[in-house]
Amino acid sequence: xxxxxxxxxxxxxxxxxxxxxxxxxxxxxxxxxxxxxxxxxxxxxxxxxxxxxxxxxxxxxxxxxxxxxxxxxxxxxxxxxxxxxxxxxxxxxxxxxxxxxxxxxxxxxxxxxxxxxxxxxxxxxxxxxxxxxxxxxxxxx
Ligand code: ZN
Numbered sequence: 001x002x003x004x005x006x007x008x009x010x011x012x013x014x015x016x017x018x019x020x021x022x023x024x025x026x027x028x029x030x031x032x033x034x035x036x037x038x039x040x041x042x043x044x045x046x047x048x049x050x051x052x053x054x055x056x057x058x059x060x061x062x063x064x065x066x067x068x069x070x071x072x073x074x075x076x077x078x079x080x081x082x083x084x085x086x087x088x089x090x091x092x093x094x095x096x097x098x099x100x101x102x103x104x105x106x107x108x109x110x111x112x113x114x115x116x117x118x119x120x121x122x123x124x125x126x127x128x129x130x131x132x133x134x135x136x137x138x139x140x141x
Pocket of ligand 1: 127
């Protein structure tokens with residue numbers, strides 16, 4: 001019921017099918033689709049960004065945020081740990097006690113996608129080796 005993101009009026013999103021570039025449920029729904037196909041799909045949290053894990057909510061001392069002048073709720077930080085790279089969001093600040101949430105901001109949410117397939121093409125060898133699309137609607141690097 002709330003629009004979170006839209007490509008209307010922008011370039012369409014390009015992704016490399018089969019590489020987990022987009023959420024599971026959406027990638028499955030796009031399997032076998034052709035240019036011109038339009039559909040609407042509702043994904044449970046398990047098919048999208050997963051359920052919320054309250055163990056991902058932690059309170060940290062402010063000195064863990066060295067170099068940040070003022071920590072405010074809503075700020076996001078990139079964290080690298082054994083599980084790879086993820087984003088934590090500051091949810092509460094109480095003096096030098098900072099509460100952060102490592103869940104994806106859309107974890108626990110049921111998501112609705114309104115999709116139109118506007119084009120399909122073969123990937124280049126470089127895109128296959130990188131695992132993502134380059135150029136229009138994809139990565140620029
Ligand atoms: Zn690349």
